[in-house]
Every structure is written in structure tokens, then in C-alpha cells.
Amino acid sequence: MRTSLFPPARLLAAAAVVASLTLILGFSSIEAVAAPKDAENFVRERGAEAIAVLSKPGLTDQEYAREFVAFVDRSFDAPAMAQFALGIYWRQANETQRAEFVKLYRDYFINTYSQRFRQFSGERFDVLGVRAVNATENLVQSRIVRPAQAQPINIEWHVREAAGQQRVVDLIIEGLRLGITLRDEFSAVVQQGGLDGLFKALRDKNLTFNRGA
Numbered sequence: 001m002r003t004s005l006f007p008p009a010r011l012l013a014a015a016a017v018v019a020s021l022t023l024i025l026g027f028s029s030i031e032a033v034a035a036p037k038d039a040e041n042f043v044r045e046r047g048a049e050a051i052a053v054l055s056k057p058g059l060t061d062q063e064y065a066r067e068f069v070a071f072v073d074r075s076f077d078a079p080a081m082a083q084f085a086l087g088i089y090w091r092q093a094n095e096t097q098r099a100e101f102v103k104l105y106r107d108y109f110i111n112t113y114s115q116r117f118r119q120f121s122g123e124r125f126d127v128l129g130v131r132a133v134n135a136t137e138n139l140v141q142s143r144i145v146r147p148a149q150a151q152p153i154n155i156e157w158h159v160r161e162a163a164g165q166q167r168v169v170d171l172i173i174e175g176l177r178l179g180i181t182l183r184d185e186f187s188a189v190v191q192q193g194g195l196d197g198l199f200k201a202l203r204d205k206n207l208t209f210n211r212g213a
Contacts, residue, residue: 042166077167111209
């Protein structure tokens with residue numbers, strides 16, 4: 001059976017658009033410990049950072065890479081996303097393996113979306129609403145309207161509050177959850193080659209990115 005470390009192309013492109021769109025948010029009020037207003041302010045700030053990165057003139061590749069890494073670290077909970085993506089195999093991994101996988105996952109996430117992030121600009125972002133997932137998490141519904149009459153993309157932001165900080169823990173793009181997509185991809189690789197096989201595949205992929213392929 002053929003496996004791939006890549007989510008569907010439309011999901012990848014849409015996730016990259018999310019990082020580069022202009023964010024103008026207005027959330028409805030709901031009762032939750034993780035207040036929608038806090039999520040609103042968090043995403044607005046992250047959006048302003050994304051716009052600032054894109055609009056910087058003469059940014060070198062290295063400077064851009066540093067800016068994007070900082071953006072991801074301030075916006076996404078990579079360890080939580082890595083744990084979810086590894087699924088049942090997280091419990092089977094020892095502490096050393098878990099630490100290595102979190103690093104490999106973070107590098108893979110950054111490498112994948114940093115390249116696509118730079119390709120987008122000029123999109124319009126419309127917020128459609130918000131609903132509580134539980135006492136610490138909210139899902140924000142949105143739509144990305146792209147230039148040249150391209151088909152809009154529906155996005156949901158899964159935002160979690162922990163220790164007073166908001167972080168994105170998943171994206172649901174056109175009904176397709178990024179975390180589940182990667183979990184299925186990784187699971188298929190583990191079933192064929194074990195955790196070592198998955199780690200090697202991620203290392204190889206990250207090296208390919210670093211070589212500019």
C-alpha cells in the first residue's frame with residue numbers, strides 16, 4: 001500500500017492561506033471559561049504579525065524563516081498537535097522518542113507551511129461565528145475569499161486556552177481536520193516500518209526541505 005507524508009494539496013494550500021490572510025475578527029458572545037473575546041484578540045494579534053511578515057520589503061530567506069518560526073511558536077501548540085498526530089503510538093513511545101517526535105513534527109510543520117505561506121497575499125477573511133468545544137476550547141468558523149474568483153475555502157480554528165494563553169491546536173479545512181489527516185498518514189507509515197520508520201521518513205523529508213527541494 002502506498003503511503004504519503006502529505007495531506008491533500010487543497011488542505012495544504014488552504015492552511016498556508018490561513019497564515020497569510022488579513023484577519024478582521026468579530027466573535028459572538030458565548031458562555032465559556034475560555035472567553036471568545038480572548039480568542040479574538042489572540043487571532044487578531046497573530047494575523048497582524050502575519051501581515052507584517054509578508055509586507056516587510058527585502059526580507060531574505062533566512063530572515064523570513066526566523067520570522068515564520070517565531071510566528072508558529074507564538075500561535076500553535078506544536079507539542080499538543082504532535083501528540084494528537086501520533087495517536088495511539090504516543091502511549092507506546094518512551095520519553096526520548098516523544099521528545100524527538102515533537103521536534104520532528106514541529107520542523108515538518110514549519111517546513112511545509114513556511115514555503116506555502118510566502119506564496120499568498122491579498123485574500124479576504126470573513127468570520128462566520130464561534131462555538132464552544134468545552135470550557136477551555138473554542139471553534140471559530142471562517143471563510144477565506146481568494147482573488148481571481150477562486151473558490152472560497154471554509155476554515156475552522158480550534159483554539160485552546162491553557163495557563164492563560166491561547167494557542168491553535170488544529171485547523172479544520174473544508175471539513176477535513178488537519179490533525180486527523182496527519183494522524184492517518186503517520187499511522188500508515190508506523191504500521192509499515194514502526195516508529196523508527198516514521199522518524200526516518202520525517203527526518204528525510206525535513207532534510208529535503210532544508211536542501212531546497
